Amino acid sequence: MKKPLVGACFAALLIGATAAPATAAGDGTSAKPRVKAVTLAGTVALSNCSGSVVRVPDSRPTDPALVLSNGHCLESGFPAPGEVIVNKASSRSFTLLNSSGGRLGTIRASKIAYGTMTDTDMSLYQTTSTYRDIESRYGIKALELNAARPEQGRKITVASGYWKKLYKCSVDGFAYRLKEGNWTWKDSVRYTPDCQTIGGTSGSPVIDDETGKVVAVNNTGNESGERCTDNNPCEVDENGKVTVREGINYAQQTYWIVPCVGAGNKIDLNRAGCQLPKPSARR
The missing domain is CATH 2.40.10.10 (Trypsin-like serine proteases)
Structure with a gap:
């Protein structure tokens, strides 16, 4: 895993070793596909990892917002092989960022809606804020999860x-x-x-x-x-x-997630098409 970080001193050592990345740029004058200007808007900083505010295509403005990260970033530590966490209370906080990485404010979890390191390495937190709350207060829209599998070469x-x-x-x-x-x-x-x-x-x-x-x-x-x-x-x-x-x-x-999210942004592992691992399932 890309190890969660726990100290500012270690963080300072690592950041100096990484080259500055390029930025995305659109090209509206050629026949090539138009490229989105990808920024840091909607991403979050955890105490030890990264994450983002996400929605599925059917999420509504009044739904509680979801934060996506890794299963190995959970505050409770790495889930064991075969372990699946569903609807576990959490009050974890996330620092919400704008397009340039500036700090906008803090949003807070109400629960770990889903977390595992079996078959995938994923966590989804349900927050105490709705998408409408976040957009009206901070001007930030959630990133949408693509319902289709990614393509080679993209x-x-x-x-x-x-x-x-x-x-x-x-x-x-x-x-x-x-x-x-x-x-x-x-x-x-x-x-x-x-x-x-x-x-x-x-x-x-x-x-x-x-x-x-x-x-x-x-x-x-x-x-x-x-x-x-x-x-x-x-x-x-x-x-x-x-x-x-x-x-x-x-x-x-992450396309796996989309069929598993029902009304109200609730994780429902029994929904048609949902293939995420379930608790206590024999694997």
Whole structure:
């Protein structure tokens, strides 16, 4: 995992080692697809990770807003393999950012609506604010989760609220299984080498530059070339062949979430089409 950060001194050491990212730019004069100006608006900084305020296509302005991050960023620690957390009380706070990374204010969770590190590495917090509250007070609209699977070759931006940085690259491909220590994730997004994400970028939304929608959540990378160990995930194909890609980073797809969100932004793991892992399910 892209390790959660716990100290300002460690943060200062890391930030100096990272090159400044490029910014997205639109091109309205060519035949190429129009590129959205991806910014940090709607991202949040957690105490140890990154995240974003997100909505599904059917979310309503009066629904309680959701914050997306990683399962390994939960305040309760890493969920065990097979563990799924649903509707657990939480009062965690998130620093909401504007387009340039400036601090707008604080929003607060009412519960962990969903969290797991099984098959995916994902957490969704329900907040005490509605989307309308956030937009009227801060002028910020939630990022929309794309209901479709991301496509290979698409240009993407990893938007880190913790570091207030944008990392730009493309979808290089997909890992059938991504194994890291005790955890295994399905159909993970692999970045091209341009996205050199670091500790603290965990939970960042991965945004499709053309649509402006969230297609994945950043979570890990192979740091030192080890095979399938903590902080050194390996890819495993359908035939069991293991591939190690040192220096390459990964994310977990988020289109899985969309069918699992019902009326009022409630997580309903029994909805048609919902494939997120369920509590106590045999895996």
